[in-house]
Amino acid sequence: MASKASSACLHLLLLLLLxxxxxxQSVVKTLPGFPGDLPFKLETGYxxxxxxxxxYYFVESEGNPGADPVLFYVNGGPGCSGLNGFLYQIGPLKxxxxxxxxxxxxxIYEPNTWTxxxxxxxLDGPVGAGFSYANTTEAWNTTDTLWAAQSYEFIRNWLDxxxxxxxxxxxxxxDSYAGIMIPILAQDIINGNEAGITPHVNLKGYSIGxxxxxxxxxxxxxxxxxxRLALISDxxxxxxxxxxxxxxxxPTTANCTEALSAISQCIELANSQDILEPTCSFLSxxxxxxxxxxxxxxxxxxxxxxxxxxxxxxWCKNFEYLLMDIWGNYKSVQDALHVRRGTIKQFFRxxxxxxxxxxxxxxxxxxxxxxxxxxQVLVFSGDHDMVVPHNGIEQxxxxxxxxxxxxxxxxxxxxxVAGYTRKYTNDGYRLTYATLKGVGHSPPEYKRKECxxxxxxWIHYYPL
Numbered sequence: 001m002a003s004k005a006s007s008a009c010l011h012l013l014l015l016l017l018l019x020x021x022x023x024x025q026s027v028v029k030t031l032p033g034f035p036g037d038l039p040f041k042l043e044t045g046y047x048x049x050x051x052x053x054x055x056y057y058f059v060e061s062e063g064n065p066g067a068d069p070v071l072f073y074v075n076g077g078p079g080c081s082g083l084n085g086f087l088y089q090i091g092p093l094k095x096x097x098x099x100x101x102x103x104x105x106x107x108i109y110e111p112n113t114w115t116x117x118x119x120x121x122x123l124d125g126p127v128g129a130g131f132s133y134a135n136t137t138e139a140w141n142t143t144d145t146l147w148a149a150q151s152y153e154f155i156r157n158w159l160d161x162x163x164x165x166x167x168x169x170x171x172x173x174x175d176s177y178a179g180i181m182i183p184i185l186a187q188d189i190i191n192g193n194e195a196g197i198t199p200h201v202n203l204k205g206y207s208i209g210x211x212x213x214x215x216x217x218x219x220x221x222x223x224x225x226x227x228r229l230a231l232i233s234d235x236x237x238x239x240x241x242x243x244x245x246x247x248x249x250x251p252t253t254a255n256c257t258e259a260l261s262a263i264s265q266c267i268e269l270a271n272s273q274d275i276l277e278p279t280c281s282f283l284s285x286x287x288x289x290x291x292x293x294x295x296x297x298x299x300x301x302x303x304x305x306x307x308x309x310x311x312x313x314x315w316c317k318n319f320e321y322l323l324m325d326i327w328g329n330y331k332s333v334q335d336a337l338h339v340r341r342g343t344i345k346q347f348f349r350x351x352x353x354x355x356x357x358x359x360x361x362x363x364x365x366x367x368x369x370x371x372x373x374x375x376q377v378l379v380f381s382g383d384h385d386m387v388v389p390h391n392g393i394e395q396x397x398x399x400x401x402x403x404x405x406x407x408x409x410x411x412x413x414x415x416x417v418a419g420y421t422r423k424y425t426n427d428g429y430r431l432t433y434a435t436l437k438g439v440g441h442s443p444p445e446y447k448r449k450e451c452x453x454x455x456x457x458w459i460h461y462y463p464l
Contacts, residue, residue: 024045024046024047024338025043025044025045025161026043026044026045026338027041027042027043028042028043028044028336028337028338029042030336031093031107031333031336031337032104032327032330032332032333032336033104033105033106033107033327033333034093034106034107034108039092039109040059040060040062040092040115041059041060041065042057042058042059043057043058043059043060044056044057044058044337044338045058045338046340047154047157047158048157049150049153049154049157050139050150050153051134051135051136051138051139052127052132052133052134052135052139052150053132053133053134053135053340053343054123054124054125054127054132054150054154055082055123055124055130055131055132055339056082056121056122056123056124056154056158057082057083057086057121057122057337058119058120058121058122058162059086059091059092059113059115059119059120059122060115060119061115061116061117061118061119062092062113062115062116063116063117063118065119066164066168067168068117068118068119068168069117069118069119069168069169069170069171069204069459070118070119070120070121070165070168070169070170070171071114071118071119071120071121071171071172071173071207071459072120072121072123072151072155072170072171072172072173073085073090073120073121073122073123073172073173073174074123074125074151074173074174074178074181074182075089075129075174075175075176075178076174076175076176076177076178076179076212076442077129077176077177077178077350077351077352077354078126078129078142078147078177078178078354078356079126079128079129079348079350079351079352079353079354079356080129080130080176080349080350080351081124081129081130081131081324081328081347081348081349081350081351082122082123082124082125082129082130083122083124083130083324083328083349084324084349084350085122085175086122087107087324088320088321088324088444088445089175089442089444089445089448089451090113090114090115090120090444090448090451090452090455091110091113091114091115091120091122092109092110092113092115093107093108093109093110094107094108094110095107095108095320095323095324095327096108097320097323100323104326104327104330104332105323105326105327110448112448112449112451112452113448113452114452114455114456116452116456117455117456117459117460118171118455118459119165119168121158123151123154125147125150125151125154126142126146126147126150126354126356127139127140127142127150127354128140128142128351128353128354128355128356129350129351129354130328130347130351131334131337131339131340131343131344131347133343133344140354140355141355141357142354142355142356142357143356143357143358143359143360144180144181144184144358144359144360145184145359145360147181148181148184148185148188149188151172151181151185152185152188152189152192152201155170155172155189155201156192156197156198156199156201159199159201160199163199166199166200166202167202168202169202169204170201170202170203170204171203171204171205171206171207171459172185172186172189172203172206172207173206173207173208173209174207174208174209174211175208175209175210175211175442175444176209176210176211176212176387176388176441176442177212178211178212179208179209179210179211179212179213179363179388180211180212180213180360180363182206182208182211183206183208183363183366183367183370184360184363184366185206186203186206186366186370186373186375187366187369187370189201189203190203190370190373203375204375204376205375205376205377205378205459206375206377206378207377207378207379207380207455207458207459208377208378208379208380209380209381209442209443209444209451210380210381210382210385210387210388210441210442210443211379211381211388211393212388213362213363213364213367213388213392213393213396214361214362214363214364214392214396215249215361215362216249216250216361216362217362217364217392217395217396218388218389218392219248219249220246220247220248220249220392221389221391221392221395222248222386222389222392223237223240223241223248223260223263224237224389224391225386225389225390225391225392226263226267226386228391229275229384231266231267231270231275231386232263232266232267236259236262236263236266239259239262240256240259240260240262240263243255243256243258243259244256244259244260248260267386270386271317271440272386272387272441273317273385273386273387273440273441274317274382274384274385274439274440274441274446275384275386275440276384276438276440277317277440278316280316280317280318321349321350324349325347325348325349328347328348328349329346329347334347364396364399364400367396367400368399368400370429371400371402371426371429371431372426372427372429373429374427374428374429375429375430376429376430376432376458376461377429377430377431377432378431378432378434378454378455378458378459379393379397379431379432379433379434380419380433380434380435380436380443380451380454381393381434381435381436381443382435382436382438382439382440382441382442382443382446383419383435383436383437383438383439384438384439384440385439385440385441385443386441387441388441390435393433394433397424397431397433400424400426400431402424402425402426402429402431403424403425403426404422404423404424405423405424405425405430406421406422406423406463407422408420408421408422409421409422411434411454411464413449413450413453417437418436418437418447418450418453418454419434419435419436419437419439419450419454420434420435420437421433421434421435421464423463432458432464434454434464436450436451436454
């Protein structure tokens with residue numbers, strides 16, 4: 001019996017090696033900074049995709065993992081670790097911000113985690129994000145479309161070694177910059193399924209929060225957004241609209257350039273991630289390179305002394321982000337997560353030095369093609385977000401020319417207005433659009449409870 005079991009194990013190992021998928025998965029029962037055992041099942045590991053080793057964090061649903069949906073989730077940047085989603089947005093843990101005084105940050109359970117109703121794969125992607133790394137120099141190079149293709153291969157390889165989840169409903173999701181990749185990924189999955197590529201991915205839909213979709217459209221939307229929220233005067237808005245003819249993304253006249261410069265100076269002290277918050281510096285190494293890049297992260301050069309919330313001192317939201325850089329670089333943390341030693345020099349919440357080339361500035365055509373697929377889609381945004389303004393999102397959704405199923409109305413959580421929503425249909429395809437009141441970029445970082453109820457209702461096909 002022992003020899004047969006050994007033979008079977010060797011055969012399985014050979015099959016996995018031949019398929020290019022290495023066995024590197026571990027169950028994590030405790031994490032430094034959290035007291036006692038984790039109250040959920042966490043698995044971490046690497047999945048090989050060509051010459052890239054993608055690191056992931058998988059949390060089984062706390063509900064019914066055998067039947068609940070599986071969500072593949074990536075963060076924006078590009079270059080932000082999956083731990084950003086895990087600890088700041090939709091995962092089961094968060095940092096204890098209030099009591100932090102230095103040293104190893106502590107963790108507390110987050111009751112409004114999306115893992116209460118779905119299993120979630122948090123990915124360190126693209127390569128260079130988090131603990132993901134490449135085995136060759138060339139493999140560090142990434143583009144939008146390559147990231148999507150690699151994500152599709154990652155999903156197939158992950159399902160190969162997690163066959164119990166092959167039949168579960170599968171969703172893909174993202175926030176911020178990764179919104180440019182998700183519809184490409186969804187199309188890649190559908191094309192692969194139609195071509196008979198195995199394992200079949202049981203794709204049912206996708207969720208995108210404050211999604212980057214069309215660069216020019218978002219740039220144009222910011223001026224209108226600023227006027228609607230009284231960040232600029234009527235005179236400034238009318239001057240820009242007249243001199244730029246509604247095109248603020250590519251000014252062609254001196255008058256337009258001058259009008260836009262006046263607007264920029266007027267709003268520079270308002271935080272683009274949340275217009276009601278103060279601006280503050282990007283608290284991460286390589287800040288100079290960050291400001292030089294065209295990205296969706298805050299690039300303010302203003303600085304407010306970082307101090308925890310509710311202490312009466314100056315406060316900067318980026319202080320909270322800094323805790324991840326501190327926590328993730330503890331050797332005890334990396335050992336607990338089973339990170340391979342020597343594969344990365346330093347962990348960053350968001351790596352701003354990726355070898356990344358933007359090759360897609362408009363994915364509205366992808367969204368248009370996907371309206372014929374019968375997928376379920378959730379698009380949501382904070383109404384105080386000036387990075388990806390909600391009015392720009394509403395504009396490209398309108399361009400899809402869908403049928404309005406449920407018109408504009410408020411949606412509620414515990415009797416309070418959480419935001420506004422509209423639902424669209426197209427021959428089995430369903431798109432739910434939702435705003436969240438008083439929320440910035442990204443929504444789950446501001447209102448976890450409301451975002452959880454939104455996700456729970458949507459993914460189980462209930463109206464918001």
